[in-house]
Amino acid sequence: MSHGYEGAELLERVRKANPLVHNITNVVVTNFTANGLLALGASPVMAYAKEEVAEMAKLAGALVLNIGTLNAAEVEAMLMAGRAANEAGVPVIFDPVGVGATNYRTETARCIAEQIKLAVVRGNAAEIANMIGEPWMIKGVDAGQGSGDVVALAKRAAAELGTVVAITGKEDVVTDGQTVYVVGNGHPLLTKVTGTGCLATSVIGAFAAVERDAVKAAVAALTYYGVAAERAAAEVGERGPGSFQAAFLDALAHTTADDVKRTGRVEQR
């Protein structure tokens, strides 16, 4: 798969560049996100105050916005940071956590998508469906359904939002509305640790910092991420989600370009 090869090369570029990733994210996942980015080889920074977000966003290689525990002040900061990033040409990655669960989340997410030029939107199928007003059951944060639908959904969302869309789940789907890639790597234990979706979004940010083709960046990021998850799952065996969380951080640090080349499963649909 030529794309697995490109992903491997991108991972090396991320580690070499050690990009600064500015996260405005939810309080549940801040620690895990920072540790995951450090393990990858990126440089995380969290900054939320309206007095500094524009300045920080301009310094960064990528800006990640995540509305998991949004409030009015944070949303204002996200818009300020997003505009500054847009002006400076810094890619903005958006994680619409829980869109569809409450009106506030849905309205805020759409407002951000309208006002900020987004490089990638990553969510589960329910979140992406609710971003474009399609009915899809969401329970707090998650939802499932057939994979054929997910490809079609991703294409519609990419077209409507005018951005690259990444839907993660059993398989991950990445599309700009035209070309579609499906990443087959990953592991069910990812669903037993909070923040693995949010961290995936931030990892996409790190890859987008070194590769302006957002489809390529997202595919490479999710392939690396899934390969690392498989490695961690093999390591922990039956031990459980607490052990998996630590092992996954270990795996994010140790997964090499060569591992991605050998075990990445990417196909174009």
Added chain:
Amino acid sequence: MSHGYEGAELLERVRKANPLVHNITNVVVTNFTANGLLALGASPVMAYAKEEVAEMAKLAGALVLNIGTLNAAEVEAMLMAGRAANEAGVPVIFDPVGVGATNYRTETARCIAEQIKLAVVRGNAAEIANMIGEPWMIKGVDAGQGSGDVVALAKRAAAELGTVVAITGKEDVVTDGQTVYVVGNGHPLLTKVTGTGCLATSVIGAFAAVERDAVKAAVAALTYYGVAAERAAAEVGERGPGSFQAAFLDALAHTTADDVKRTGRVEQR
């Protein structure tokens, strides 16, 4: 012990129902709480904004309020969420972290207890004593004393607050003011990991989501929790609190109804 048996059955009901537990909790424990609820088999959501808490609380199987790092906006959100939960018949579980340490915590906790119908209040002995104006030394977050007193304290607090009270410590005491249950499971390593009390409260929430008898729900939750802690402690041996934290999440995932039946130690006093 017939109650150990009921607790086992309740654990199975929680896992089958995968209830949504809405937490408005402190910034120290959000990640651990979410991971603990996932390990149990519940579905955690954190939402704090006044624009959405009422809507989220109504969707949930239980609402957990925790004042560990309270501020005025969060308290307002707690009251809004609590009222919505009360209207919708969603059980509200309250964790009065640090009550007695500062006047603000004490006043806020009492205000919440007056304005919201609470299904269960869980705290350590010092927190529960301070909830009802009884002198009890508190040091930041913790305090100890003889267990006979704790039973009497729990009964007085339940009567005065008009709710089920759970006091956790060397032994856990649960009472509605009349019937008293004492859970003997648990492990001292729980006191070396931050947020184990807070997570216990959220686990009670998950059980209360599937069982409206709040005494039963709290007893079953704390028995399961203590059994899991013993399992984790056996697993880590002398390794220490960092290893225990991960092993405890593993144990919360792996502890079965059968484990609870075999090793739960509940007695009525």
Added chain:
Amino acid sequence: MSHGYEGAELLERVRKANPLVHNITNVVVTNFTANGLLALGASPVMAYAKEEVAEMAKLAGALVLNIGTLNAAEVEAMLMAGRAANEAGVPVIFDPVGVGATNYRTETARCIAEQIKLAVVRGNAAEIANMIGEPWMIKGVDAGQGSGDVVALAKRAAAELGTVVAITGKEDVVTDGQTVYVVGNGHPLLTKVTGTGCLATSVIGAFAAVERDAVKAAVAALTYYGVAAERAAAEVGERGPGSFQAAFLDALAHTTADDVKRTGRVEQR
């Protein structure tokens, strides 16, 4: 090394006193900080609301201020807590996270240093340089340079700020502007886990709670911290940063005064 010996004795005093350490810190590191202080044998409390910070700070053995994810309300609370601590004779330890990265951080940090009497300021070389207006590249949170410069920088900063300064990095430098100590313990894996600098600051707080000679307290704290890191690194071998995080908490719990005496490397420069 006579100072290694004193540090060992101080560690025992901390564990015996179990001091309450009040942290106003960033959302990324709250959980890790609380668990690290518990592992050491101190008693952590986090409290941020302006309604309670003064009261809590006066109860504490030390107050730790950390601007990692500052905002206007939190800065106001820091100043209130700091003034209360100063009045009550409670030592205040300051961690100027990311100073130099944005103007807001730089101005806020200098404002805190002017208005609050600080016992110790701990940061990396870039943060300390930016505290006193010296040019030093900072990338989000970190920066490196030769160690001879760091000693001179620490002395200038201590003189200008009128406080003890601790610069952590490959070697840790502690000085009151006159006497300089260099701690050689530590491990590169500390840079792969978020919040290890922040936790070091809080650990200095715990030591300062039992020893009013702030140089002694900081040297003893950082020696213990570095010894624990070496122990954890030996434990995890090649496993990676996720395993190291847990092993480090274990090591903070298990590192004894005797370990510090045997393996602490402190020299006066």
